[in-house]
Amino acid sequence: MPSRRVITGRSQEPRRRFAEELRLLRTEKGDSLRQLEVVLGWSASTFGKMEGGQSLGSPEIVEALDQHYGTKPMLLTLWELAVADPSQFKEQYRRYMTLEAEAVGLWHYGGGTVHGLLQTPEYARELLAAGGTNGEELNQQVEARAGRGKLLEGNDAPPFRAILSEAVLRHSMRDAAGWRGQLEHLAEAAERPNVSIQVLPFGVGLHGLMDTAVTFLRLLDGRPVAYAENDMRGELVEESGRVERLHRTYDVVRDLALNPAESRSFILRMLEDLPCEPST
Structure with missing residues (x-):
């Protein structure tokens, strides 16, 4: 030995x-x-x-x-x-962010929050503040998330599919006007030709991604990678067998979700149900 x-x-x-x-x-x-x-x-x-x-x-x-x-x-x-080792989580996330900016296709499932590429600055600010970020660091991170969203804009923007658990849409912001703006942003994003948003209703029951948020990236060389995270940690998954297993689970969840047209109608109904903003 x-x-x-x-x-x-x-x-x-x-x-x-x-x-x-x-x-x-x-x-x-x-x-x-x-x-x-x-x-x-x-x-x-x-x-x-x-x-x-x-x-x-x-x-x-x-x-x-x-x-x-x-x-x-x-x-x-x-x-x-x-x-x-906690330091490796930050390293993996930095690498994921680099890969995200270079990806030619993205697929996401989120069970608790709106994906960063679809967040409004107001949503990002309230979410980050709730996690303990404050001061100048908070301003910098909000600005960075707003910059990420530009990845989905323009003629060369990559295709992006986001499956959102109904829980994501039920966890409203404390700022009512900000929440209305976030829902409107999702409805508008769903109309872009490169963006597909699907809602996974509560009624589908238990599924394989209950405790996991995951984003898949298709890289320039055609290779897929995944970033999976829960409340405690995140992991960049590059081994092909593990990525494939995650993707099969994602496909099952996608088949349970409302189709894009139904999902946009779901979001619009939520907007209609919000209390009217007070007149000035």
């Missing part, structure tokens, strides 16, 4: 240590990335991204690597530490 390295100041950061250990074990064994692909079944590019720190992979891949190198459970332990 390969000896474990002493942790140095250079490799105390969990994600970096995990990537370094993967590279060291492979070179000590004399494997190429292509050989790992043949022996273990996952793509060489997946192993390359894990060794480069761009991806943590899945527990199934890490367990297979532990078995291959005879290091069980060292790699899985390092993987768990890397996954639990």
